[in-house]
Amino acid sequence: MAAVEAKEHVEFLSGDGVDGQVAINWESLMGRKMRFTEAIPEKTVHSLDANGIAHVYGAAHFINSDTVVVHGDEDIEVQATDWILTVGQRPAELDIPGAELTIDSETFLSLPAMPEDVVIIGGGYIAVEFASIAAAAGAQVHLVVRGSELLTGFDEAFVDTLLDQLDDRGIRVYFNTEVTEVAKTDDGLNATLSFGSTLPTKIGFACSRSRG
Secondary structure (H helix, E strand, O other): OHHHHHHHHHHHHEOOOEOOOOOOOHHHHHHHHHHHHOOHHHHHHHHHHHOOOOOOOOEEEEEEOOEEEEEOOOOEEEEOOOOOOOOOEEEOOOOOOOHHHOEEHHHHOOOOOOOOEEEEEOOOHHHHHHHHHHHHOOOEEEEEOOOOOOOOOOOHHHHHHHHHHHHHOOOEEEOOOOEEEEEEOOOOEEEEEOOOOEEEEOEEEEOOEEEO
């Protein structure tokens, strides 16, 4: 998002003290992202060790109210009086024909190149964020929203302003619409919408998440 915001700042000031044009270099941006994220596991382990926090890896299950068995090369029993389960979240899986042809938001941020056409399924802040990123990187973006509103629960005036900005960026929003099928074509994919039309696209992905 920092790259997108920098690009938009330049465009906003164009002709008012800033000259020239900027563009998102997707390959370079993904390289920067990988340099940041690849170091996180190592830094996390170092932080745990520095703070004297033991860490055990493996599939685990409770055998009683205060004991967990962690399966690895050797099974390890861990005992405690209190437990906090923080399993995180994972991308939700679509239940439509052709769902296996789509990608999730995590895979999107590992694409080697930005496709020309992108269909994003979802109407939450993650969907809006990724739509903005894809549009700034040069893609034609279609945002398919199942409900009648974008960003449910957010301030209505804010959402109205945001919709105008999305429109200015060329992002097409489809309300009260679902993707009912994704099919492979010679040129990429076709996403069939609930009102019968199809959207040709190179990439389709869902931005909703389910609990882990």
